[in-house]
Every structure is written in structure tokens, then in C-alpha cells.
Ligand code: SF4
């Protein structure tokens with residue numbers, strides 16, 4: 613097969629667009645889609661200058677998604693003094709896994725000359741994921757605890773650091789799976805949260821009132837396989853091992869379902885996401901006039917609709933401690 617742009621040998625075929633692309637044109641296509649998302653979603657303030665830049669905190673796990681994101685952000689902003697990039701790695705306390713991926717993070721941030729910070733569950737919550745997975749007081753998949761802790765660690769750190777934006781490497785498959793899981797569970801409050809977390813929604817209701825550091829996911833248009841191919845072609849230092857606690861069985865089922873649908877009906881993931889975004893906006897408006905969570909957690913001050921937030925409940929359940 614030949615590249616539709618230049619006739620060189622194609623390295624990929626995207627059924628949803630019909631395009632065959634060579635290595636060079638594939639890389640350019642990923643870069644231009646990600647840059648467009650950065651422009652649309654991350655909305656660099658007009659007030660940002662070389663003397664008073666915006667700080668963008670990038671969640672960097674060492675896996676392909678966050679490594680590609682960090683690499684592309686650096687490529688985009690290396691010569692733009694209005695944005696200062698800082699990478700943040702969350703250390704969950706998973707023996708033999710996180711220490712190795714931390715190496716990949718250090719190698720990348722060293723190469724790119726980006727400041728790198730680490731925050732650990734041990735310091736933040738007084739627990740490590742290995743112990744949580746073993747005790748499992750709530751009878752849930754380890755990832756259910758870990759996801760809550762990671763989101764909290766990233767947003768709290770972003771807030772404390774005074775970051776203007778928080779960027780994460782979620783790709784199109786991650787986003788479509790999460791959307792389907794929330795829809796199939798009938799949890800409309802969770803659907804509405806997708807709207808709370810997106811930056812567009814802050815534009816509509818005054819950023820200053822928001823309890824969150826605005827978030828953006830610049831890879832959200834790029835399928836997982838394309839992110840992996842990009843990382844390979846660009847020869848990026850990616851940590852490949854899988855977490856020993858990876859156990860989200862339900863997500864795996866949804867992933868299989870979406871692979872099948874995408875094979876038979878190319879473009880399904882993109883259309884799920886455009887419908888989901890609109891639905892999330894409507895759900896957020898219907899639920900509470902477009903407002904975010906109504907209150908703050910009594911213990912940690914995080915935005916929540918309950919007296920105590922989910923993270924504080926879980927820290928309690930696993931016998932941890934907030935600093
Ligand atoms: Fe945490 Fe699950 Fe990811 Fe492992 S796979 S790091 S337990 S969310």
C-alpha cells in the first residue's frame with residue numbers, strides 16, 4: 613500500500629478516515645490533530661507573556677500516551693516562552709512497576725529539559741497500592757481505588773503548584789471506553805462530570821469560580837494504536853510493562869466491544885465521543901443549571917456533592933491518613 617499524500621510506502625491505514633499514510637505523513641497527521649486540540653482545548657490565555665507565562669502541568673506515567681503527549685507539548689512550546697511545562701509523575705507504590713517507569717520519565721524529561729516532579733500515594737495518603745490491592749476493604753478492583761487517588765493527587769498537586777492547566781494523555785479509546793461505561797451504568801451524574809472537567813465548560817461559566825484547575829486531554833482524538841505507532845516511529849523512551857494490578861475487567865469487555873464495532877463501522881469511537889460531549893453538557897445543565905459540585909469535602913476541601921469526598925472515604929477504608 614502507498615501513502616495517499618506522497619506515494620511512499622504506507623505504514624498505516626485508518627479505516628475511519630480511509631487514509632493510508634507513510635511514516636512521515638502519519639507523524640505529521642498526529643501532530644496536527646494534537647496541536648489543534650491544544651489550541652481548542654487548552655486555550656492559552658492572551659494575558660500570558662514571556663515574563664508571566666502559564667504553567668502547564670503534564671501527568672507523565674512513562675507509558676506511551678503520556679510520553680507522546682509530553683514529547684508533542686515540548687515540540688510545540690519549546691520556543692514559546694508563554695508556556696512553562698512541568699511534568700508530574702504519580703508514584704502509586706507498586707513494586708517492580710513504577711520504579712521502572714519512573715526511569716522512562718526521568719530519561720524523557722532529562723532529554724527534553726523539562727522540570728519533573730513526583731508525588732506518591734505513600735506521602736499523600738499514607739498507603740501504597742500493593743497493600744491496598746491486597747487488603748481490598750471495599751471489594752473493588754485495585755484500579756477503582758487507584759483511579760480516585762490518582763485524579764485527586766494530580767488535581768491537588770496542580771492546585772498547590774499554582775498550575776494554570778492540567779494536561780493528561782487520555783487517548784480516543786480511553787475516552788470512548790469511559791463514556792460507554794458511564795452510559796451503560798446509567799450514572800448520569802458521572803456523565804455530567806465529563807462536562808465539569810472539560811475546559812470549554814469553564815469558558816462558559818467563568819474560570820475563576822471553578823474549584824478545579826482546568827484540564828485538557830490533547831490526545832483525545834487519537835486512537836490508542838496510533839499513539840503506540842507514533843511512539844515507536846519517533847523512538848520515544850516508553851515503559852512497556854503492565855501494572856500487576858491491572859484488573860479492570862469491565863473496561864476490558866467494553867474495549868473488546870468497541871474494537872468489534874469499530875471494525876464493522878469505522879468511526880464509531882469518534883461518534884460516541886461527539887454525542888457524549890453534547891449529552892454531558894445537557895446532563896450538567898439539567899442536573900444543576902450547569903454549575904459544578906455544590907460543596908467542599910469537610911476533611912480535605914475537595915469539590916464534592918457530599919459531606920466527605922470519595923477519596924477521603926477510600927483513604928479511611930484502606931486505613932490511610934491525609935498529611
Ligand atoms: Fe493503578 Fe490500575 Fe493503573 Fe495499576 S493498572 S497503576 S492499579 S489504575
Ligand code: ZN
Nearest residue numbers: 909912921924
Ligand atoms: Zn476529601
